[in-house]
Amino acid sequence: MFFNLIMLIFAISFMGCVLMTPIVTRVASWAGAIDRPDQFRRIHRHATPRLGGLGLATGIAVSIYCGSLSPQLRTWTGADVWWSQVGIVLIAGLVVLILGVIDDTRGVSPRTKLLGQSLAVVLLYAGGVRITSVALFGATIDLSTPAISLPFLGETLSSISIPGFLLTLLWFLGCMNIWNLIDGMDGLASGVGLLVTCTLMLVAIYLQNVGAALLAAALAGGLAGFLLYNWHPACIFLGDCGSLLIGLLIGVIGVQGSLKGPSTVAILFPILAMGLP
Numbered sequence: 001m002f003f004n005l006i007m008l009i010f011a012i013s014f015m016g017c018v019l020m021t022p023i024v025t026r027v028a029s030w031a032g033a034i035d036r037p038d039q040f041r042r043i044h045r046h047a048t049p050r051l052g053g054l055g056l057a058t059g060i061a062v063s064i065y066c067g068s069l070s071p072q073l074r075t076w077t078g079a080d081v082w083w084s085q086v087g088i089v090l091i092a093g094l095v096v097l098i099l100g101v102i103d104d105t106r107g108v109s110p111r112t113k114l115l116g117q118s119l120a121v122v123l124l125y126a127g128g129v130r131i132t133s134v135a136l137f138g139a140t141i142d143l144s145t146p147a148i149s150l151p152f153l154g155e156t157l158s159s160i161s162i163p164g165f166l167l168t169l170l171w172f173l174g175c176m177n178i179w180n181l182i183d184g185m186d187g188l189a190s191g192v193g194l195l196v197t198c199t200l201m202l203v204a205i206y207l208q209n210v211g212a213a214l215l216a217a218a219l220a221g222g223l224a225g226f227l228l229y230n231w232h233p234a235c236i237f238l239g240d241c242g243s244l245l246i247g248l249l250i251g252v253i254g255v256q257g258s259l260k261g262p263s264t265v266a267i268l269f270p271i272l273a274m275g276l277p
Contacts, residue, residue: 002072002076002210002213002214003205004072005067005070005072005073005214006201006205006213006214006217007217008066008067008070009063009064009066009067009214009217009218009221010063010217010218010220010221010224011221012059012062012063012066012067012221013059013060013062013063013217013218013219013220013221013222013225014059014221014222014224014225015059015225016058016059016060016061016062016063016222016225017055017056017058017059017060017221017222017223017224017225017226018059018225018228020054020055020058020059021052021055021225021226021228021229021236022229023055024049024051024052024054024055024058024236025049025229025235025236027051027054028049028050028051028052028104028236028239029049031051031105032105033049033050033051033101033104033105033239034047034048034049034050035047035048035049035050035237035239048234048235048236048237049235049236049237050104050236050237050238050239050240050241051101051104051105051236051239051241051242052226052229052230052236052237052238052239052241052242053097053100053101053238053239053240053241053242053243053244053245053246054097054101054241054242055222055225055226055229055236056222056223056225056226056238056242056245056246057093057097057222057241057242057245059218059221059222059225059226060093060218060219060221060222060249061090063217063218063221063222064086064090064214064215064218067214067218068083076210078210078211082210082211082214084127084128085127085128085129085211085256086211086215087127088123088124088126088127088128088129089124089127089129089215089249089252091123091127092120092121092123092124092127092248093120093245093248093249095116095119095120095123096116096117096120096176096241096244096245096248097241097244097245098241099113099116099117099120099240099241099244100239100240100241100242100243100244100245101239101241103239103240103241104239104240104241113240114173117172117173117176117177117244118169118173120172120248121168121169121172121173124168124172124252125160125165125168125169129252129255129256130164130165130168130255131143131164131167131168131171131255132144132161132164133164134167143161143163143164143167144161144163144164145161145163146161146162146163147159147160147161147162148160148162168255171251171254171255172247172248172251174251175247175248175250175251175254176243176244176247176248176251177247178247179193179243179244179246179247179250180240180243180244180247182243183237183238183242183243185232186230186231186232186233186234187227187230187231187232187234189238189242189243189246190223190226190227190230190238190242190246191227193219193223193246193250194220194223194224194227196250197216197219197220197223197250197253198216198220200212200216200250200253200254200257201213201216201217201220201253203257204216204253204256204257207257209256209257211256212253212256212257213257215249215252215253215256216253216257219246219249219250219253223246226238226242
C-alpha cells in the first residue's frame with residue numbers, strides 16, 4: 001500500500017542530494033573545509049572538500065517534507081506517533097550535523113564531540129526513540145527497571161530507566177562513531193551505509209513497519225545520490241557531519257525497525273546489517 005510512497009521518498013531524496021551537493025562543494029571550499037592529502041592516513045591525491053553531509057541532509061529533509069504532504073499517510077493509523085518521533089529525530093540530526101560542520105571547518109576535541117553526540121541521544125530518548133527491552137531467541141529482557149525520577153521546578157519528571165537509557169546511549173554512540181571511523185576511503189561509508197539502509201528498509205517493508213521503511217527510503221535515496229560524487233575518485237567527502245548523521249539515522253531505523261516481528265529478527269537484523277562496520 002505504501003510502496004509507491006516509499007519509492008517517491010527515495011527518488012526525491014536522491015534528486016535533492018544530487019542537486020544540492022555541487023552547491024555544498026562550493027560552500028565547503030569557501031568555508032575552508034578541505035581535506036588535504038598527507039601521504040599517511042589521507043591517501044587521496046588532491047585536496048577535496050568535506051561537508052558532503054549537508055547535501056545528504058538536504059535530500060533527506062526535502063523528501064520527508066514532501067512525503068508528509070502525501071494523502072496516503074492519512075490512512076495510516078500510526079502516522080501521528082511516527083511524525084512526533086520524526087520531529088525529534090530531525091532535531092537530533094540537526095545537532096550532530098552542526099557538530100560535524102564545526103568539526104569539519106574548525107576542529108572539535110574528542111570530549112566535545114562525545115558530549116554533542118550524547119546530547120543528541122538524550123533528545124532521542126526524551127522523544128521516545130529508545131530501547132526498552134531486548135528480545136532474543138524467544139526470551140525478552142525488560143530494561144524498564146531500575147528507574148529514577150528527576151525533580152524539576154517542584155514537579156517530578158517521568159521516570160528514566162537506567163538500563164534502557166544506558167543501552168540506548170551505547171547503541172547510538174556506537175552507530176555514530178562506527179560510521180565516523182570507517183569513513184576513510186572513497187565511497188566506503190556512503191556505499192556500506194546504502195547497503196545497510198536498503199537491507200533495513202526491505203526488512204521494515206516485510207514486517208510492515210511503515211515508519212522505519214519511510215525513514216530508510218529517505219536515507220537510502222540520499223546516499224545513492226551522494227555516491228555519484230563520492231565514488232572514486234571522490235569530488236567531495238562526507239565529512240564528520242555526514243558520517244555522524246548516517247550513524248544516527250541508521251541507529252534510529254534499527255530501533256524503529258525492530259519494534260515489529262519475531263524476537264530473533266528483532267535483535268539480529270540491525271546488528272547483522274552493520275556487521276562489516
